[in-house]
Amino acid sequence: MTATAPTTAPAQGTEEIQDAGHVDVLIVGAGVSGIGAAYHLRDQFPDRTFVILDTQDDRGGTWWTHRYPGVRSDSDLFTYGYRFKPWRGPSIAAGEEILAYLDEVIDEYGLDQYIRYQHRVTSASWSTEDRRWTVEVTRGDTGQRLRFTTGFLWMCQGYYNHAKPYRPEWNGTDRFQGLVVHPQRWPEDLDLSGQRVVVIGSGATAATLIPAIAGEAQHVTMLQRSPTYFFAPPTTHELAAMLAPLDLPEEWTHEIMRRQYVTQYDWLARMSFEAPDELHAFLIESMRPLLPEGFDIGKHLTPRYRPWQQRLAVVPDGDLFAALREGKASIVTDTIETFTEHGIRVSSGEEIPADVVVTATGFNMSVLGDVAFTVDGEPVDFTKRVTWRGIMINGLPNMAYVFGYFRHSWTLRVDLVCDLVGRLLASMQDKGATMVVPTLRPEDEDMPLRPFADPENFNAGYVMRSQHILFKQGDREPWIHMLEHEQEREILPKADLDDGTLVYR
Numbered sequence: 001m002t003a004t005a006p007t008t009a010p011a012q013g014t015e016e017i018q019d020a021g022h023v024d025v026l027i028v029g030a031g032v033s034g035i036g037a038a039y040h041l042r043d044q045f046p047d048r049t050f051v052i053l054d055t056q057d058d059r060g061g062t063w064w065t066h067r068y069p070g071v072r073s074d075s076d077l078f079t080y081g082y083r084f085k086p087w088r089g090p091s092i093a094a095g096e097e098i099l100a101y102l103d104e105v106i107d108e109y110g111l112d113q114y115i116r117y118q119h120r121v122t123s124a125s126w127s128t129e130d131r132r133w134t135v136e137v138t139r140g141d142t143g144q145r146l147r148f149t150t151g152f153l154w155m156c157q158g159y160y161n162h163a164k165p166y167r168p169e170w171n172g173t174d175r176f177q178g179l180v181v182h183p184q185r186w187p188e189d190l191d192l193s194g195q196r197v198v199v200i201g202s203g204a205t206a207a208t209l210i211p212a213i214a215g216e217a218q219h220v221t222m223l224q225r226s227p228t229y230f231f232a233p234p235t236t237h238e239l240a241a242m243l244a245p246l247d248l249p250e251e252w253t254h255e256i257m258r259r260q261y262v263t264q265y266d267w268l269a270r271m272s273f274e275a276p277d278e279l280h281a282f283l284i285e286s287m288r289p290l291l292p293e294g295f296d297i298g299k300h301l302t303p304r305y306r307p308w309q310q311r312l313a314v315v316p317d318g319d320l321f322a323a324l325r326e327g328k329a330s331i332v333t334d335t336i337e338t339f340t341e342h343g344i345r346v347s348s349g350e351e352i353p354a355d356v357v358v359t360a361t362g363f364n365m366s367v368l369g370d371v372a373f374t375v376d377g378e379p380v381d382f383t384k385r386v387t388w389r390g391i392m393i394n395g396l397p398n399m400a401y402v403f404g405y406f407r408h409s410w411t412l413r414v415d416l417v418c419d420l421v422g423r424l425l426a427s428m429q430d431k432g433a434t435m436v437v438p439t440l441r442p443e444d445e446d447m448p449l450r451p452f453a454d455p456e457n458f459n460a461g462y463v464m465r466s467q468h469i470l471f472k473q474g475d476r477e478p479w480i481h482m483l484e485h486e487q488e489r490e491i492l493p494k495a496d497l498d499d500g501t502l503v504y505r
């Protein structure tokens, strides 16, 4: 067995598929999830061979794709960072600080040697006879096609298409004489000095971009159809400031701050279900003192959904509101009627002048990296499949995926899922099994299938737009997902891997 798949010298443009070797585990994606998965795999199974494939030309996934000014986390980095790697900076971090953190993980655990960039996985075919996946890959740099085989496929591909951002169709875009950019593809040399910028969107991207460019641009208008909830915590938590002079080991500070933030977000998540009106009032009132006098908070900053039915947008130290107070930015809440030569006309008839329009309009979701899956020659139609604990899919052998939390940091779930996958691999080893497949028990066969996301629970636009292509969930454990971290940190470590829903062979 090869230590990692060999990097074959590609022949430019060849159509032939080249054999790239066999690995015990093949990880798709070198973002926060894939790097976490690789760490845990090496830690628990140092003898297993593996490789990480990623379409992009560098690590970081989301943080490599999104390099627009001001890009930063919403989450605190004590919980967005891994359990095993202390975070040393302020709670909220810039995209490049997150990349630097991931680089440290890659360096410290020697993961670089396992990553193959510019390797886009196009198909994955399971053979029960051979007990392996055959994974086909196209290289972005050479066009060369490669074939890997693996005993276990670990999909860490994130939830959206990195190459094709979501941009609604608007009237008149062809006559607009300015520049239109999407934050997912920010031009490195874009100079906004003296420009009138309109940012379409109201979510986290708009909220982080606007304060970052407000000083440079002549004026920035946030044009939103409807408002988002904002939350304005300090960049550095007061507890972190208290701990700083105590000279504690960094592992202690990391753990204390993690517990602090987990507790805080447990409270927020619980409030959103149990006392949504109180949470709504808390969020709205906490913004009021930070806004300019006479600001129409009802119109521009009062969402129409329950708090946390979509992600909260964090504005550390209220920097978005400072831009509003200083008159460098403003908000228009209206629908777009048409682009004009020199701006955007909204339904009220107002024309907002623009030299640059930024479409912070979100994502197109992908189902498991848009990989074409087959099992024993049968194409997999994900819309007819059910999740097993948000980690595996019924009928897909030896395949796990990582999907993080919406209301807590994504990475809290990465560590939990990796622990469970580790237990699963150990369980297979103990049983001498070469195959494990989530299977509906007789009592689950008639279970009602529910959409990927219950709109009552979470109804962000990108999820609602994609429900028709996503897999389903059932009405009982283990066929449900999107539980809160507060529940899952109890459930997942104890999850019974011999409850009859996992069939080992």
Ligand SMILES: Cc1cc2nc3c(=O)[nH]c(=O)nc-3n(C[C@H](O)[C@H](O)[C@H](O)COP(=O)(O)OP(=O)(O)OC[C@H]3O[C@@H](n4cnc5c(N)ncnc54)[C@H](O)[C@@H]3O)c2cc1C
Binding pocket: 028, 029, 030, 031, 032, 033, 034, 053, 054, 055, 056, 060, 061, 062, 063, 066, 071, 072, 073, 074, 075, 076, 080, 119, 120, 121, 122, 156, 157, 158, 159, 160, 162, 204, 205, 368, 369, 370, 371, 402, 404, 405, 408, 409, 410, 411
């Ligand atoms: C601007 C921004 C800020 C965010 N901030 C937060 C935050 O503060 N807190 C939070 O919890 N979440 C946040 N999120 C959500 C964020 O996506 C996750 O936190 C996390 O980064 C996802 O990591 P991942 O590794 O699972 O996926 P990704 O970061 O999406 O990385 C997946 C990688 O897999 C690769 N890939 C996909 N398909 C294939 C394929 N077929 N073949 C090969 N490679 C493939 C992609 O190229 C990509 O590099 C944010 C998202 C954005 C866009």
